[in-house]
Amino acid sequence: MEFRQLNTFIQVAKFQSFSKAAEHLGYSQSAVTVQIRMLEKELNTRLFDRMGKKILLTSQGQEFLECANTILYDVEKAKCSMESETAELKNPLRIGTIESLCFSKLPSIIHYFREHYPKVELRIVTASPEELISQMEQNELDLIYILDTPRWTKDWIKVMEIPEDMIFVCSSHAAFVSDKEFLIAELLDKPFFLTEKDANYRQAFDQALAQKCLDLHPHLEISNTEFIIHMLEQNDGISLLPYFAVQKEVEDDRLAILHVNDIQITMYRQLLYHKSKFLTEEMKKFIYLAELDYT
Known part of the structure; x- marks a missing residue:
């Protein structure tokens, strides 16, 4: 082998x-x-x-x-x-990402950088994909790590694109937890805790509802995915979130997946940089570690 x-x-x-x-x-x-x-x-x-x-x-x-x-x-x-001291990485690295990726995917990468490249100054910015793209194009960020529909222009270099399922989740102790398959209309009377309207997968959800002539007034809207997860664990609410963001809670039986058979939403985890940007060794290491962590 x-x-x-x-x-x-x-x-x-x-x-x-x-x-x-x-x-x-x-x-x-x-x-x-x-x-x-x-x-x-x-x-x-x-x-x-x-x-x-x-x-x-x-x-x-x-x-x-x-x-x-x-x-x-x-x-x-x-x-x-085995690297010599003279080859030690020390240039700053500016990463832009969204909330869910920040708390789900970045901690292990940041830990690795701190352990192996202590002289690399990491700057992490969280914002919407549109804001991050704008900052990348103005050379305010070296790499952007987003979850969105496939994005690309001739001015960008995309080094990773991985499909991610969006799933409906609730507390594993919620009264309506069931192995049966639901229609989304059957759940709209439940409290929903959702990301704000400008969030990409929230927009996709709203569009899917509009196609079915359905409307939803969420009980809570907030950009912080981690806060939504805590709210789900403590209340009988529902949210639509990336599976990777709630995988640990589902495996620990703190959250449960609701099987909604008439709405399927897929977003793509993407890593991009501007074609005019010099690809530093620090950027290469981040890309390598991000590519390893796609399961």
């Missing part, structure tokens, strides 16, 4: 496509296919289900993905430990 096979496996899982992974890695599609087949043969298991043009991880593949990420993360740590 080679490190390049692990990296190829991770990229195929990320893009859910052999061709897109090959393009990203600079390989031919046949080379990617051969590497995955060799890996599956060595592990004596199937890592992907091939459903037409769609590539999905098997349960064994999902388990191996966690192992592969851990291996490459440890390799990166080992490489960093």
Whole structure:
């Protein structure tokens, strides 16, 4: 088993496509296919289900993905430990992101930077995607890490785009918790705790309701996702949030997923920088760590 096979496996899982992974890695599609087949043969298991043009991880593949990420993360740590003092990173790094990504995804990356690159001054700005894009274009931010519909112009370089499901969640002790599937109209009489109207997935939710000629007056509107989660845990309310933001609470049985079968919303976790921006080593490290953390 080679490190390049692990990296190829991770990229195929990320893009859910052999061709897109090959393009990203600079390989031919046949080379990617051969590497995955060799890996599956060595592990004596199937890592992907091939459903037409769609590539999905098997349960064994999902388990191996966690192992592969851990291996490459440890390799990166080992490489960093071998770096000489003269190569120590020390340039400031300005990151723009949204609230949900800030408290769900950034802490581990920030911890890594503080541990391995103590001279790097990190500046984190939280705002809406539109505000972050404006700051990136004015060179006020080095990288922006957003959750939105796919965004791109010829002036930007996108280094990551990962689909994220938006889910309806409530307290696991709420009276209306059920394994059954709901229609959204059946839940609108419940208290909703939502992000503000200018938030991207809130806009998508409002548009989905409008298409069904439905209206919703939330009990609470606030940009702070963490506050919404605390409110859900303590009250019989409902919210629409990214799964990654509530994954731990769901796994700990503090929150429960409500299965709403007539509204499905997907947003994309994206990492961007301006094409005129010099790609520093600090930016490269952040991108690498963000790409590792896409499960």
